[in-house]
Amino acid sequence: MAEITEVPSPFCGIGTDDLTIQVDGVLLKVTKNGCTVNTPAFEQGITDTRPRVDGKEVNLGAAVAKAAALLKAANQPVIGGCATDVSGMRALLALADRIGAVVDNMNFTGARRNFLVLQDSGWINTTLTEVKNRCDLLLVVGVDIEAFAPRFFEHYLWNEASMFLDDTGKREVIYLGQAPSGNASTSPNGKKAQVFECPLSALPEVAAVLRALVKGNPIREALAGGVAVADLQAIADKLKAAKYSVVTWAAGALAYSQAELTVQTLSEMVKDLNSQNTRSSGLTLGGKEGDQTANQVCGWTTGYPARMRFSSGFPEYDPYLNDANFLLDNGEADAFVWVQAFNAGAVPPVTAVPTIVVGRSGMTFEKEPDVFIPVGTPGIDHAGHAYRMDNVVAIRLKKLRDSGLPTTAQVLSAIEQAL
């Protein structure tokens, strides 16, 4: 039995790297600094170790050969999921380039709300260490942070020492829209977050009015989206008075039509604040199951985020038309590859087209795929790299055990070789 300390997690998105994990053969136990997201993700056992073709166990070579044959026969293959480490994404993109596939990260419909804004107007953003040391006001818009990443507040707001704040317990936290599910946002000295609830559908209006108030535009109504304009004025005043406010949202949580406009309003508000002689930054929550990793690697390899295609022989980007589900539903795909090395619960959509799953051991399928190849999980079964939510820091994932499972990169490269 071995104990491994300072284990980084690719699961929570916030890049916690202080876990202690006990390794007993292939069994893992998080013994220190676990949370409701990370602990089950690390501790999940290995069930499948052998690939299957048509539901029958085969060796890796046979599974790879079958996958290659299916892809060779396809006119428009689609690769979905894209939940793996940097090396896995490299191999995925090499394969996709070779076969002219569509590449679509499973979280892209959420992430698109950010990308559309980035590509239309840009933003001023920050990263977690800056939050930890500078943030004196955190405005949380439309997301329950502690459900997203249980240790966010403990790690980045209620840290004992900060370089630029005398007392981190005096930081202010304001929720707009979604109320928190627990008390993680209450400071160690008992200071509670302010909460201004409104339905998700009212956020566009609330955000727009808040931005108008930050800019000093008069608002004649008393209520905006169910929130008192006086309360929004108070938030605006606090944002202007803060030395380093941080406005955070999770694009995935803003699940309503044209939510990118809300992201844009918030991002432009942050810009406005920086033009009013104070500092303010945005912070996008994400980074789970390799989504930032997929977009980063796809970004440097193709120039575009991970919803693009190689079917013309060169990369083409369309954040709507290259949606894997859309293509499958419309009958525009004739082979489907699902890559998901992190989460056995994230299985591919059921489809009639030939399906190859390169997935974490333990997946159960409503419909058995034509080919299933269980792979190791980055950060458990093999070393690797994954991006944290703030999209700057790549964490070095450790190998914790010898499971004998191949890496995503090995499997996808083998398929490419076998074409």
Place this chain on the structure above:
Amino acid sequence: MLIKLTGGTVYDPASGIDGQQQDIYIQDGRIVNKPVEDIQVDREYDLKGKTVMAGAIDMHTHIGGGKVNIARTLMPEGHRADPVARTHSTRSGCGHATPSTFVTGYRYAEMGYTTGFEPAVLPTNARQAHMEMADIPILDKGGYIMLGSDDYLLRMMAAKKDQKAINDYVAWTIHAAKGIGVKVVNAGGISAFKFNQRRLDLDEQNSHYGVTPRAILKTLATAVKELGIAHPLHVHGCNLGVPGNMNTTLDTIQGIGGLPLHLTHIQFHSYGTEGDFKFSSGAAQIAETINKNKNITVDVGQIMFGQTVTASGDSMIQFINHKHASPNKWVTMDIECDAGCGIVPFKYKDQNFVNALQWAIGLETFLLVDDPWRISLTTDHPNGAPFTSYPHLIRLLMDRSFRNEVLSTIHPEAQKMTTLASINREYSLQEIAIMTRAGAARLIGLKDRGGLGSGNWGDVTVYTDNADRQLMFEKPAYVFKDGELVVKDGKIVHTKWGTTHVVKPDFDVSVEKDLRKYFDRFLTMKLDNFKISDDEITEDGRGSLTVHPTKGEAV
């Protein structure tokens, strides 16, 4: 494998060869002396009438790291306009201002370049920089580690830690982030911006630390020198782009007390305030000062007219520059109590007075600095222009009548404000070879690159002579990388992976005691998880690590 390059006209300033007809032999990747009679030549290339130089080295080009990838993501319209299709030997991708990694490698190699250095590797983002560069085929690469606005250094300086302690920290960081040099960007200014300071002059204090840019420059330049790192402190000065910043630049040179400094994209730091538009060229005075101060090297950061996207660590200045964003979208980031970045698309226009004069200032600088060993040819890719404009730039330097022809088309007021028309100098092929090969290699401390003498790696570029130097430099007849033919007639025929150049200066390991405490208290990563291991560079089978000795170390 023995290759013979027969009868080419060789320009190899590193060995003092200036246009002599010579055979070159490459054995197993390295250039060798003419072998003893009876060794079989496996492959011979007839280079009679061709021009032979070492593979070119771009010593300052933004090719990898977070801000480059943000720039890529920001500009899908640029990529759409320049798609690059897959071939039997190359991957697909996209080009223009911030090409995809694979296309970066191909296009550099197709111009005869075999090495490029990413100048702004933030320690916290170094993994990404190396991972991106690992996906650049053919080229050797390396990075300068960005310090100077990192809170650890500023805390040390505020606490008046001695130079030895700072040297240890600098060396430790170079090891952890895998660099070959040290860069400082707007010294202390990126930190100051986080405290809401919007400008920081050379002698102005960071409002939190009380430390000035001048003190940071002196401290880091001393550290680099005392650690024996070949490449001088690489300085992106204060007040980039600000009219009148030539005085800051002159002051920086005068005040450094003879310590080696490399002033990067000097064009952006050579502005006066004369004339109707209160914007003028300081190039003559800057060049004269460079000529006199042998401790100073520069690269130019030439601008070219057209669309590009600027990606800089200088969040303070880029925030100001957002007013010029074209198209109007931009990003700035504060990063990890370590650094920052700003990405602003720019469209340089020849009919815009400022842009036109910037163009002329860059060329004046090239032509007025006497010693080609101390000036490197850069556009600060992609900030002044994409690297693909180098052949055009070479023609501007080598061909006075062409230069004057272009000059006559730019904004008329800018024509009046530049002395360019009166400068007769034309660069020779040997001078181009110095600027883009031997000089760059010497400046970074690459002992076996940038030259064609025996012992050098077989990085060789063969051009077909052409009076139109742009055409000549655009499309080499052959490019060899480590002795392998990678380009023929300006097209990739074969790819391979280059090496990553680093230095590993000595330091006292006890430096980690305080650093570990700092990481645990203030940062968001454990110290041991922060350090990049050697196998991270090589594990995907994409190249190798080449460690260069520091001065005082045995080779």
